[in-house]
Amino acid sequence: MITRSPVPLQRQAPEAAGGHWQTQLSGAVRDPRELCRRLELAPAWWPGAETGHGLFAVRVPEAYLARIRPGDPHDPLLRQVLPLDAEARPTPGYVTDPLEEAEHTPKRGLIHKYAGRVLLIASPACAVNCRYCFRRHFPYEENAPSRSQWDETLEYLRGDGSIREAILSGGDPLAASDRQLAWLVARLEAIPHLKRLRIHTRLPVVIPDRIDEALLAWLGGTRLQAVMVLHINHAQEIDEAVIAACRRLREAGVTLLNQSVLLRGVNDDIDTLAALSERLFEAGVLPYYLHVLDPVAGAAHFEVDDDEARALVAALRRELPGFLMPTLVREIPGEASKTPL
Numbered sequence: 001m002i003t004r005s006p007v008p009l010q011r012q013a014p015e016a017a018g019g020h021w022q023t024q025l026s027g028a029v030r031d032p033r034e035l036c037r038r039l040e041l042a043p044a045w046w047p048g049a050e051t052g053h054g055l056f057a058v059r060v061p062e063a064y065l066a067r068i069r070p071g072d073p074h075d076p077l078l079r080q081v082l083p084l085d086a087e088a089r090p091t092p093g094y095v096t097d098p099l100e101e102a103e104h105t106p107k108r109g110l111i112h113k114y115a116g117r118v119l120l121i122a123s124p125a126c127a128v129n130c131r132y133c134f135r136r137h138f139p140y141e142e143n144a145p146s147r148s149q150w151d152e153t154l155e156y157l158r159g160d161g162s163i164r165e166a167i168l169s170g171g172d173p174l175a176a177s178d179r180q181l182a183w184l185v186a187r188l189e190a191i192p193h194l195k196r197l198r199i200h201t202r203l204p205v206v207i208p209d210r211i212d213e214a215l216l217a218w219l220g221g222t223r224l225q226a227v228m229v230l231h232i233n234h235a236q237e238i239d240e241a242v243i244a245a246c247r248r249l250r251e252a253g254v255t256l257l258n259q260s261v262l263l264r265g266v267n268d269d270i271d272t273l274a275a276l277s278e279r280l281f282e283a284g285v286l287p288y289y290l291h292v293l294d295p296v297a298g299a300a301h302f303e304v305d306d307d308e309a310r311a312l313v314a315a316l317r318r319e320l321p322g323f324l325m326p327t328l329v330r331e332i333p334g335e336a337s338k339t340p341l
């Protein structure tokens with residue numbers, strides 16, 4: 001039996017953000033005007049929100065919304081989810097598939113770019129739509145395999161003894177049901193050369209109730225070493241509910257890491273990055289990567305240039321112990337790994 005510590009929710013009745021995770025997922029705010037109204041943004045923000053929403057839909061679960069300060073258009077969490085006019089502005093170099101993933105998909109739902117590990121698109125959906133997302137134009141529908149398509153993907157994994165790690169990605173893999181995930185993990189476990197199961201997810205951050213007993217049953221029970229790479233960009237995202245979810249994961253033997261994206265107006269200063277690392281560690285999570293923005297069309301307003309990014313990280317190194325330093329990286333299509341800056 002997993003017991004949860006009481007979860008103080010800010011500025012919101014507990015029932016509004018509580019309940020089964022799937023109810024919270026389907027109840028996420030999906031209307032740009034509603035988002036603006038709920039967060040007390042002036043009507044001047046509405047048209048931009050509508051425009052951006054037309055390009056990439058709004059999606060914000062209540063539990064995440066509750067951590068946003070109403071009436072503050074510059075709130076670092078709001079910036080990540082509020083569509084803006086700027087998204088419609090074409091910017092040279094900003095394209096729809098910046099990582100050229102379409103070229104590395106030998107099987108549906110499988111991306112094999114790096115040695116020893118493959119990325120599996122376990123769910124096309126996300127619990128939150130992050131405006132800077134490099135997959136905002138990804139053809140999800142074409143890459144959400146059915147069970148028979150999974151058989152082909154699994155065949156590929158079985159046939160390549162060099163693959164030691166399966167990375168569940170998406171979308172957000174934890175948007176899939178525990179039944180589906182347990183099915184998939186059972187099949188991965190049966191491949192003898194697989195050692196590790198990695199999950200790249202933002203769901204425990206935006207809907208901490210996702211980390212429930214059904215999830216812990218398959219994740220805590222697998223013979224594969226389980227690693228979860230969370231995606232948190234700002235300390236304000238880590239409330240008590242997130243800390244409790246991380247505790248449940250660690251108690252189930254899961255290694256917790258975090259990747260962030262360096263985002264203009266969200267976390268582009270030393271104090272914010274230092275506070276993020278400190279807060280992650282309070283939650284039992286180690287910083288892993290700090291990504292520079294992938295040049296995806298619609299996200300240029302989040303850019304921090306390389307020189308500034310390097311300077312920030314150099315300054316951060318003077319503030320933090322080494323184990324709280326994320327590695328600043330860029331993903332360059334065609335390279336055999338992430339590229340440190």
Ligand SMILES: *Cc1c(COP(=O)(O)O)cnc(C)c1O
Nearest residue numbers: 111112113114117118119167338
């Ligand atoms: C980022 C990524 C990985 C994981 O890379 P690590 O450096 O091991 O975290 C694996 N496959 C693909 C396609 C990726 O983009």
Ligand code: SF4
Nearest residue numbers: 126129130133171202
């Ligand atoms: S959770 Fe990840 S994949 Fe989903 S929209 Fe956000 S950044 Fe993109």
